[in-house]
Amino acid sequence: MEAFISYSRINKEFVQTLASALKKANREVWVDWEDIPQGAEWWKEIEVGIQEANAFLFVITPDSMTSEVCTWELNHAIKHNKRLIPILHQEVKGEIPPQIAAINWIFFRESDDFDHAFTTLLNTLDTDLERTRIHTRILRRAVEWESHQRDKSFLLRGQDLTNAQHWLSRSIEKPPQPTQLQTQYIVQSARAQSKSQNRKLAAAFAAFIIAVALGLVALYEGHQAKQARNHATISQIRALTSLSEARLANHNELGALLASVKAAKQWHTFSWLANDETYQKEILDLKNQVHHTLKESISETRERNRLELHADRVQTVRFRPNTEKGEKNVIVSGGSDDKIIIWNQAGKPIKTIEQHEGSVYDISISPKGDFFASASGDKTVKVWNFKGELLATLDHIAEIQGVSISPDGQMIAIASNERYVGLWHKNNDNWERIDDFKFKHDSAVQAVRFSHDGKIFASASSDRTVKLWQVANSTDLVLKATLIGHDDRVYAVSFSPDNQTLASASADNTIRLWKLNHIPMDGGNWGKSTVIQAHTNWVFDVQYNPNGNMLASASASGTVKLWSRDGTLLKVFNNPSVRMTAVSFNSNGKWLASAGGDNTIRLYDLEAGTSMKIIEGHQSGLKDVDVSFSNASQQTIASTGTDGTVRLWDSQTYQLLRTLKTTVSARDVDYVPNSDLLGVATYDNTVQFWPVHNSSDKPIYTISQEQTQGKVRSIAFNSKNSLFATTQSNLIQLWTLKIEGKTQLQAKKLGKPLDGHKKSVNALSFSPNGKYLASGSADHTAIIWYFDKTNTFVTHAVLEGKKGHDSWINNLSFSPDSQYLATASSDHTIKLWDVKEGKWLATTPKAEQHQDWVWDVSFASQLPTPEHNHYSFVSGSADNTIKLWRYVSEGNKIELLRTLKGHEGWVRSVGFSNAGHEIISASADKTVRFWEWQHFKEKAKSDDQTQLLDKGCQLLKNYLENNNKLEETDRQVCRQ
Structure with missing residues (x-):
């Protein structure tokens, strides 16, 4: 009405x-x-x-x-x-x-x-009729929900909820504003849906909703109009920062960056309020929040543009090779809307071609970049120049799924839905078919690709095979090999630039790497390949980058992944609920384009964001990770999960060295100093000792349950002597370890258990100088123990009181000089303590602390220097993030350097490599990740908010100028 x-x-x-x-x-x-x-x-x-x-x-x-x-x-x-x-x-x-x-x-x-x-x-x-209609529609639904005693079945879901959230985010800028009932209705709808989705996203969106609500309350219920406007503006800025965090949690990188830039712009407009005593503290706190959010969104945003002109699924996207005369980084895309679109590097459409009468499934661009071919469901391949002029039409008897142009530009191969591999040869300006319908698979052919030297081409089929073909002459093909091993359709193939390896992508969720020089090429079957368990759903595309050291894959799981040549996972680009269909590198390999089922092409800067490596292998979530140099001077990483294994990894190659089957899951691992041994505390309350480089399939020594006499939650070794400690429920047992040769061990209890905690002891750590032992407990306290003159461990200090923790202490870490102790707690904080005095020094700032339990904390091994007068430490949390901090003793300040995101589950353990170049993390998402720490330290130096805002606008420039889906107010944000 x-x-x-x-x-x-x-x-x-x-x-x-x-x-x-x-x-x-x-x-x-x-x-x-x-x-x-x-x-x-x-x-x-x-x-x-x-x-x-x-x-x-x-x-x-x-x-x-x-x-x-x-x-x-x-x-x-x-x-x-x-x-x-x-x-x-x-x-x-x-x-x-x-x-x-x-x-x-x-x-x-x-x-x-x-x-x-x-x-x-x-x-x-x-x-603003549409905005008003949405207000009416949501009000109708909210009143109905209220009249039915807020029955959950009346809540918003799916696209309705997404639209309502978008409307609510805009309501802080334009009327009509939402009512309290509408706000509650959308909040409850979001919470109900989030129970099966991202917890962190739900928390961030809830914070955003609260900020909106506060803004509206201030706007309509304030004491005075001016005061109300000021409070409303402050709440709007807070809402935008919360919206940025929510979008980043949901992998909407450009949306997160845009919201943080808008927040910073608004803050600059109202920063003069800092001179008003009424608002001074609030404005300064707001400045820190805006600064942190802007800095985080800039550092985490790798997405640079979205091209959104297609009206249906984008099936293919390809970068044009850069030439001396042509425009750089031109992109060609094809979609289920039957269109081909040519874009410039800024994301502006140059030409739209609408001459196909069916979906455009694939595009191949000639190596010289002078023409391209498109494969379509209308049973044709069409050849075009970059002005969009049709050069030739190659007719076929069925839908054409794939197309590839040879390196010399003289041949075109096709993949047909009717099992055929087709080949055309260029004779002057004419294309002549030479395959005579003789060469085929047992099912639909999904893709074809020429090798970079043009000697062979590969075809991928729904019959689960890849075939390698040689062009014997201009009139014949010879089958050289059939590659078997995939368990489902093969969708794509890609040759490495050196022609040494072929990658294939399949509906069995894997990528296989085939060493071409190992294949006999005698026309027979070949089944030896390296398997990458790549995605959780079909893999539609795989492509090597120009120098061959990386490859990218696109999957129906909503992810695009970047891999090293040997299959180590490097980066993940998440696009929830979107079937990712294609990927393409630009000529220098610094940019990646992806195509998706949401009609969108996304452009990523591969040099931006977090630089890390990811290793997978555990079958369930991880509990702990530890790093040590063995006697063989080889640095190894030990990771333990709830799958009953401990896995040892080479820190240089990130390859699995061996798997220790501990029968029951391990709670904690720690390397034995000055040995080639690893100590493992298990859920059956035993302590096992394993050789790191020996191939033994059993521990060489075990401390039994009868000896440990309680829950062994943690184990710690003293680097200065033969002592080690284990937890015994709420007690701590000290031991001496005698090692004779490589396999003869004996552990002996040292005195009675240390008794000081009222509840279970969760964590133990010896100080680097060997003088102190720290314990953290579920009783909310930490205790520092030391050797007295009688060579007995006694209580040095109990860390508690008003400045103490309000919940369990989950882990702790000494600074490299043994002066400070960091404690990580379920109260979401990390606290620093003076070891000698046993006094509290600092707590992580509330505005920047973790949003859930802090599971682990670890100091870096580097000591302060005149140039860098601070200690660095890292923390891992149940909010799925890692935070890098520094402690400046002058002023007792803890400052957040970076928040590292990427894990999809609790971060249970964190540490530094002994060389100090990487942060290592282990997560419930079954991965161990290596983060380049120096990269973060350099980025932490750029703290000027004006410079950050300029950088944010620079990163958004092409998106704001060329994306046709943005509202005009968003498009103008950096021009204000």
């Missing part, structure tokens, strides 16, 4: 004229023509009429100002934040409700031109 008209019945004649004019203009209105209220049922109808209308027209006359019914109606409209349109029919003396007085009136007095006023009314009704 377009509008509800509220009026005094005395002015019925004018309202009839107005309603009749609106009806003739095809505008549906709700008008009550009765003179006397009819009781509760009548008023219920009035309420519904107001709620169902997009706008509330209030006819201002002296009689309506004194009408009890009009007052009821107006208050109900205000309660539901309906769009108010005041119509002045007769002049009024005296006070007018402020909600009406503050809005521009439309003058319908007898002395005014009715037609002119009516045109103004229609234009007003049409302004």
Whole structure:
């Protein structure tokens, strides 16, 4: 319904004229023509009429100002934040409700031109009509939810919820604002949906909703108009920072960067409020929040542009090779909308080609970049120049899934839905078919690709095989090999630039790497390959980068992944709920384009964001990771999970060295100093000792349950002597370890257990100087123990009190000089303590701390220097993030350097490599990740917010200028 008209019945004649004019203009209105209220049922109808209308027209006359019914109606409209349109029919003396007085009136007095006023009314009704309709629609749903005692079955889901969230985010900028009921309705809908989705996203979005709500409360319920506006602006900025965090958590990188830039722009506009004592602290806190969010979104955003002109799924995308004369980084895409679009590097469409009569499944560009070919469901391959001019049409008998142009540009191979591999040869300006329909698979051919030397080409098929073909002469093909091993359709193939390896992508979720110089090429079958367990759903495409040291894959799982040549996972680009169909590198390999089922092409800067390597292999979540140099001077990483194994990895190659089958899962691992041994604390409360480089399939020594006498949650070795410690429920047992040769061990208890904690001990750590032992407990305390003069461990200090933790202490770490102790807690904080004095020094800042339990903390081995006068440490949390901190002893300040995101599960363990170049993390997402720490330290130096804002706008430039889906207010954000 377009509008509800509220009026005094005395002015019925004018309202009839107005309603009749609106009806003739095809505008549906709700008008009550009765003179006397009819009781509760009548008023219920009035309420519904107001709620169902997009706008509330209030006819201002002296009689309506004194009408009890009009007052009821107006208050109900205000309660539901309906769009108010005041119509002045007769002049009024005296006070007018402020909600009406503050809005521009439309003058319908007898002395005014009715037609002119009516045109103004229609234009007003049409302004922001869609936004108003959404407000009405969500209000209707929210009232229905409320009337059914907030039954969960009435909540928003899927696209309805997404649209409502988008509307709510815009409501801080434009009316009509949401009501409290609408806000609660959307919040509860988001929470219900998030139970099966990303917890962190839910928390961030909830924070955003709260900030919006605070802004609206300040706007409408503040003491004074100016104060209300200031509070509303502050809340809007907070809302934008929360929205940025929510978008980043949901992998919407450009959206996150845009929201953080908007927040920074608004903060700069209102930063003068810092001079007002009323707002000083709030504005400075807000500055830190805006700065942190902007810095994080810049550092984490690898996405640089989105090309969104296709009207259906984008099936293929390819970069044109850069040439001396041609434009650089030109992109060609094809989609299920039958279109081919040529784009420049800034994301601006150069040419749209609409001559195919079926989906465009594949595109191949000649190595010289002078022409390209498109494969289509209309049973043709078409050849084009880059002006979009058709050069040739190659007809076939069935849909064509793939196409490839030979390196010399003289041949075109096709993949046919009717099992055939087709080949055309260029004779002068004509293309002649030479395959004679003789060469085929047992099922549909999905892709073809020429090798870079042009000697062979590969075809991938739904028959689960890859075939290698040689062009014997200009008129014949020879089958050289059939590659077997995939368990489902093979969708794509790609040759490495040196022609040594062929990669294939399959619906069995894997990528296989085939060493071409190992294949006999005698026409027979070949099954030896390296298997990469790449994705959790079909892999549609795989492509090598130009120098051959990386390859990218696109999957129906909504991910694009970047791999090293040997199959080590390097980066993951997440696009939830989007089937990713294709990938392509530009000529220098610094940019990656991806195509998806959401009709979008995304462009990524591969040099941006977090630089890391990912190793996978565990079958369940990880609990711990430890790093050590063995006696053989080879640095190894030990990781343990709940899959009953400990895995040892080479820190240089990231390859698996061996798997220790511990029978039951391990809780904790720690290398034995000055040996080739690893100590493993297990869930059956035993301690096992394994040789690192010996191939033994059993531990060489085990401390039994009868000896440990309690829950062994942690194990720690003293680097200065033969001591080690284990937890024994709420006690700590000290041991001496005697090692004779490589396999003879003996562990002996040293004295009675240390008794000081009231609840279970969760973590143990010896200080680097060997003088102290620290323990952290579920009783919220940490205890520092030391050797007294009688060579007995005694309590040195209990770390608790007002500055202590409010929940379990999960782990702890000494600084490299043994001066400080860091404790990680379930209260979301990390605290630093002076070891010698046993006193609290600092706590991680509340605005920057983790949003869930902190599982682990670890100091870097580097000591402060005159140039870098601080200690660095890293933490891992149940909020799936890693945070890099520095502690400056002068002033006792803990400062956040970076928040590292990428894990899809709790980060249970963190540490530094002994060389100090990498942060290592182990997560419940079954991965161990290596993060280049120096990269983060350099980025941490850029702290100027103006420079950050300039950089954010620079990164957004092409997106803001060329994306056709953005609203104009967003497009102008960096020009203000």
